[in-house]
Amino acid sequence: MVYKLSYNTWSGKEKSALQKVIKSGMFTMGKNVADFEKKFSNYLGRKYSVMTNSGSSANLISIASFFYKKKNFLKKGDEVIVPAISWSTTYTPLQQYGLKLKFVDVDIDTLNIDIKKLEKSITKKTKMIVSVSILGCPTKLYEINRLCKKYNLLHFEDNCESLGAKIKRRKTGTFGDISTHSFFFSHHISTMEGGMLSTDNFEIYCIAKSLRAHGWTRDLPKNNPLIDKKKQGIFEEYKFILPGYNVRSGELNAAAGLVQLQKLNKMIHTRRKNLQIFNKLFQKHDKFIIQKTDDYHSSFCFPLVLKKKNKFLKNKVLKILSKLNIQFRLITGGCFTEHKYSKHFNYTTHDKLTNAKHAHYYGFFVGNSSINLSKQINFLYKALKNI
Numbered sequence: 001m002v003y004k005l006s007y008n009t010w011s012g013k014e015k016s017a018l019q020k021v022i023k024s025g026m027f028t029m030g031k032n033v034a035d036f037e038k039k040f041s042n043y044l045g046r047k048y049s050v051m052t053n054s055g056s057s058a059n060l061i062s063i064a065s066f067f068y069k070k071k072n073f074l075k076k077g078d079e080v081i082v083p084a085i086s087w088s089t090t091y092t093p094l095q096q097y098g099l100k101l102k103f104v105d106v107d108i109d110t111l112n113i114d115i116k117k118l119e120k121s122i123t124k125k126t127k128m129i130v131s132v133s134i135l136g137c138p139t140k141l142y143e144i145n146r147l148c149k150k151y152n153l154l155h156f157e158d159n160c161e162s163l164g165a166k167i168k169r170r171k172t173g174t175f176g177d178i179s180t181h182s183f184f185f186s187h188h189i190s191t192m193e194g195g196m197l198s199t200d201n202f203e204i205y206c207i208a209k210s211l212r213a214h215g216w217t218r219d220l221p222k223n224n225p226l227i228d229k230k231k232q233g234i235f236e237e238y239k240f241i242l243p244g245y246n247v248r249s250g251e252l253n254a255a256a257g258l259v260q261l262q263k264l265n266k267m268i269h270t271r272r273k274n275l276q277i278f279n280k281l282f283q284k285h286d287k288f289i290i291q292k293t294d295d296y297h298s299s300f301c302f303p304l305v306l307k308k309k310n311k312f313l314k315n316k317v318l319k320i321l322s323k324l325n326i327q328f329r330l331i332t333g334g335c336f337t338e339h340k341y342s343k344h345f346n347y348t349t350h351d352k353l354t355n356a357k358h359a360h361y362y363g364f365f366v367g368n369s370s371i372n373l374s375k376q377i378n379f380l381y382k383a384l385k386n387i
């Protein structure tokens with residue numbers, strides 16, 4: 001048996017949706033993208049969404065959008081607080097836009113930012129908090145919004161790993177001034193590659209629409225805060241007002257997304273059933289820490305962190321997994337400071353990042369997916385039961 005990191009969740013329906021697009025001959029951003037954006041906003045409970053070609057691009061456009069707001073905008077040199085564990089492209093746009101990052105350690109039981117340390121790390125220079133809910137486990141978003149209000153900070157919510165997670169019935173991905181999602185193969189829904197930026201702020205929505213496609217005015221609604229679009233004429237559509245990119249999604253991706261969105265609740269239900277099996281088996285394991293939360297976990301993958309620093313045991317575990325064809329990875333992207341790319345960043349750390357480093361060196365994750373993985377999880381447990 002191979003226990004994979006992720007499994008294909010497409011059926012005939014996604015393939016027929018793709019065939020329909022192919023038949024139409026219209027491949028570039030059009031009505032499927034618009035429809036998917038609308039339905040995704042409805043699902044999430046946000047006013048506006050902008051689809052991109054990946055979650056990383058959604059992050060890039062989000063950070064750029066904060067720079068072009070008329071009020072309470074970001075500027076070069078502003079300090080931004082970030083959790084020490086996330087994916088590389090949570091951080092990359094911050095570096096590219098000249099922001100100063102401050103890393104805060106994670107809570108070892110959730111792998112999300114340590115909320116007490118987060119408040120202590122806020123200074124007069126702080127302008128934004130970046131929140132990340134790791135692997136489907138909601139970070140303390142109500143508290144983060146309370147801090148943002150108290151200290152007048154922007155909130156960027158990278159929810160790329162936690163679509164469908166909830167805190168007290170409110171979905172993660174609805175707390176930040178902007179939130180983002182990824183639809184890469186292994187994620188809660190897959191559009192091959194794809195991402196989404198969502199917001200309730202009309203100005204940000206318009207800026208993001210322009211930045212997504214060349215910085216032009218063409219995709220802006222008639223009444224928008226950026227430019228007077230009442231004048232008609234083709235040249236009015238090709239006015240370039242912002243230093244933008246081209247990170248649009250194609251129609252094929254959006255057509256698959258529309259089908260996947262219909263299946264999402266059911267797929268999360270299956271992921272959570274797998275999580276129950278995993279938790280039941282591993283919660284009493286004396287060597288591992290697993291994620292613990294009272295909130296609604298949408299279970300992207302299953303992280304396992306050794307309780308003690310023990311290189312010998314870690315190598316032994318990884319050897320067993322490799323031998324048995326159980327695929328594993330570093331938890332999200334691991335601890336930022338432990339990667340070479342950190343030397344390109346302007347950053348400080350609030351403290352020693354002890355837990356993030358521990359998870360980096362003594363942790364890994366195995367896959368979850370929206371198919372029944374009971375056999376695979378039991379197989380994994382049997383392999384690690386007596387280590």
Ligand SMILES: Cc1ncc(COP(=O)(O)O)c(C=O)c1O
Binds near residue numbers: 059087089161183
């Ligand atoms: C937290 C986080 N942010 C951003 C991304 C980037 O998403 P994508 O792979 O769609 O570019 C990922 C990818 O898994 C992620 O885990």
